[in-house]
Structures are given as C-alpha cells and as structure tokens.
C-alpha cells in the first residue's frame with residue numbers, strides 16, 4: 001500500500017509529491033474519478049500544488065455509483081490516503097514514476113450525499129470538474145437538447161434537494177450558494193468532446209431551467225463553462241498490468257496507473273472564481289480552443305478508429321500492432337496528409353506535420369496496450385465525431401473519397417465480428433438496438449447506410465461514396481483488407 005508513511009521512503013526512481021499533504025486544502029470537486037482523470041487533471045494539479053501559494057487547489061473526488069466495484073475503489077482510495085502512482089511511458093519504453101497527491105479525498109455520493117452537497121456549497125470549492133464520458137451529458141441525439149425524460153433526471157426534478165445525478169447535485173449546490181449570497185463555481189468538463197464546455201452548459205442549464213428558471217438565469221450569469229481540449233492516452237489497467245507496474249516501480253500500489261509520456265490540455269481561460277496556476281505547469285490557456293480540437297479529433301481520434309477497425313479485421317489485438325503494419329501506417333499517413341491536414345488551420349504554437357508524426361509515434365507505444373476492440377467501440381458515435389467533417393469536405397469539394405470509403409467499409413465489415421483468421425470478436429456499440437444490429441449484420445449492403453454513423457452527409461451527394469463503400473465491402477469479404485486498401 002502507499003500511505004503518508006510510505007511516502008517518506010519510496011523506492012528509488014519514484015518521485016514523491018513536492019509538497020506537504022497536510023498543507024493542501026480542497027478547491028476542486030471532481031465527478032468521475034477514472035484513469036483518465038487521474039493521469040490528466042490530477043497529474044497537472046499535482047504539479048501546481050508544489051508551486052508557492054497554490055496549496056488551496058487540492059481535489060476531492062466524487063463517485064456517483066454504488067455497487068461492489070465502486071465500493072472497492074473507494075476502499076482502496078481510503079486505504080491509501082487517496083495516493084496513487086503514475087507510470088509515464090514513452091514509445092521507447094523509458095518510464096518515469098511518481099506518486100500523485102492531488103486527490104485529497106474520495107466520496108461515494110450515494111453513501112454520503114450531504115458531504116457532497118456541503119462541499120458544493122462551500123465557497124472554498126471554486127471549480128467543479130468532471131470526466132463523465134461523452135454520453136454522460138444526457139443530450140438527446142436527435143433534438144440536441146438535454147433529455148428531461150431521463151429517469152434519474154425526473155427523480156432529481158421531483159426531489160431537487162436530495163439529488164442523485166450530477167445535474168441534480170451541481171444545480172442544488174449552486175442553489176445553496178445563491179441563497180447564501182456566495183459566488184458560483186466554474187463547471188469544467190474534461191471529456192473528449194468538441195466544445196465540451198458548451199455541452200456541459202447545455203446540460204446543466206437544461207436541468208436548471210426545468211427545475212427553476214430563475215435559478216437557471218442566475219447560473220447562466222454567474223457560472224462559467226470553459227471549453228477544453230484534453231489529450232493523453234490512458235489505457236485500462238488489468239490485474240496483469242497492475243502487477244507489472246508494481247513490479248517495475250517496487251511499490252505495492254492498490255491503484256497503479258499507466259499513461260503515455262505525451263499529455264496536452266488546452267483550456268479557454270474563463271473561470272468564475274479563480275483557478276490554479278495551470279499555465280505554469282504546461283497547460284495551454286487560450287481564448288478559443290476550436291483549432292486545437294479539430295486537430296486532435298480529426299487527426300488523432302480519426303486515425304485511431306481507422307487503425308482499430310482495420311486491425312480488428314486483420315486479427316490484431318492492439319493499436320501498436322495496427323500501426324506497425326506498414327500498409328495500415330501508410331493508409332493513416334496518406335489520410336492525414338491528403339484528406340485532413342489541408343482542411344485544418346494550425347492553432348497557435350501547433351505544427352500539423354509534427355503533430356502527425358507524434359500521433360504515429362504515440363500509437364506505436366507498446367506500453368499503452370490499447371485494445372483495438374476498445375478503440376473501435378461505439379463506432380456509431382466516433383465515426384460521426386471523428387470522420388464526418390472530413391467526409392463532408394471531401395464530398396463538397398469533390399475530392400478523392402477512396403480512403404474514407406475504405407474506412408466506412410472497414411467499419412461496416414468490422415461490425416460482423418469476424419476477422420480474416422477465422423476468429424470472432426464482439427463489437428461494442430452501446431447505442432445499437434436489436435433493429436440496428438439487424439441492419440448492421442444484414443447482407444443487404446445498401447441497407448447498411450441507414451445506420452446512424454451515416455447521418456452526417458445525407459444531405460450531400462453521396463452516391464459515389466456509397467457505391468465505393470459497397471465495392472470495398474465486397475473486396476474486404478472476398479479478398480481481405482489488404483486488397484481493399486487504397487493505393
């Protein structure tokens with residue numbers, strides 16, 4: 001176990017927090033304490049806490065779910081004083097290890113709702129941040145609005161003072177602040193969504209409006225919702241990986257964590273009541289995050305799904321195997337050079353060619369053990385967020401659709417769950433119903449275009465694209481992925 005006591009005597013090569021834990025006061029409440037949060041926000045805040053005058057920015061984590069897994073995690077955090085180790089591994093295999101102390105407490109909301117509400121009302125908490133996944137904002141796909149009919153939302157609207165969802169908690173916390181004459185906090189989304197702050201604003205104000213329009217207006221006028229681009233590959237830690245990390249560090253950590261050495265956080269500098277000195281620890285504070293988001297989503301995430309879908313069909317388990325296949329690597333390079341980079345504007349301080357190279361090198365990092373199945377999961381949403389804008393550009397400008405057609409064909413063929421080695425796997429599509437699965441599994445290739453992934457370009461002329469997708473699906477099925485790859 002890692003505890004305050006063992007911090008005094010860490011194995012060689014493991015850095016301890018550079019501050020005294022007893023000096024840290026909570027200033028941030030974070031919902032959704034997953035691996036990405038631990039390797040990203042907590043990593044940056046850990047650095048900030050070591051700077052003079054920054055000890056008021058400790059983080060309290062909140063879990064919203066009960067159940068055995070949540071309890072086990074909470075017990076592990078408690079046993080370790082919320083300390084955990086982070087191994088940052090470069091593509092070369094070189095690693096850096098440190099103990100992160102930024103998380104100062106962890107509360108399971110269903111067990112202690114009042115403790116969460118007290119913190120949300122406490123003026124010392126100036127930022128409420130969250131990593132609740134892309135789907136966690138409860139936005140209706142069709143209307144683009146906050147989905148009021150959601151069961152938890154209905155429950156919280158009926159009992160606004162004893163909430164259960166993040167929306168209920170945050171809005172009740174803000175209500176108490178307003179009534180006490182205190183300031184609102186910043187609501188900071190750290191999810192990998194375009195304009196995540198705007199999405200969060202829509203969600204929290206949507207809930208607040210349904211609860212009490214006046215309160216909603218107060219929140220709108222007083223809280224802020226900065227947009228941010230977040231980036232760090234942080235794989236799932238299996239028990240085997242945990243054992244390896246501990247073996248390598250010499251620690252006996254209940255919650256070890258691994259991430260790539262690359263990390264980026266670009267945040268619009270719009271905070272309601274102050275913020276940590278993030279700019280001093282490598283966070284890019286900007287006025288507009290748009291071009292950074294485009295770069296990340298259309299280059300990194302878009303290439304990731306190309307590699308995942310193709311790799312699954314070829315029988316590769318991991319992203320590094322996919323990128324180390326010279327044909328797939330060439331596909332991704334040509335896609336980025338020809339179809340994507342010419343449509344992007346480099347954000348201040350960014351170089352798109354260098355970014356491309358870094359993405360390819362990051363994918364080749366064997367320590368990430370990122371599974372093709374995980375990266376290829378929820379293709380229905382990912383295709384829309386990562387590929388659609390590029391496809392629209394190509395169709396509008398009548399440019400070559402060869403690579404995107406191949407990508408879509410690979411996605412559709414991947415949904416069958418069969419690889420070229422004769423093996424099978426189970427594609428993960430959380431939004432699919434039985435009906436959608438029937439369409440996906442049908443041999444009527446025309447019917448496949450009814451899938452939600454294709455929504456983004458229905459209004460454009462996509463006949464040639466459809467024809468090419470169908471042709472490539474036949475080739476993938478009859479001759480294999482390699483025969484279908486564009487020259």
Ligand code: CS2
Nearest residue numbers: 192230231232233301304375
């Ligand atoms: C991945 C991301 O799940 C995915 O689609 O592309 O989780 C990726 O690892 C992160 O966005 C990296 O920051």
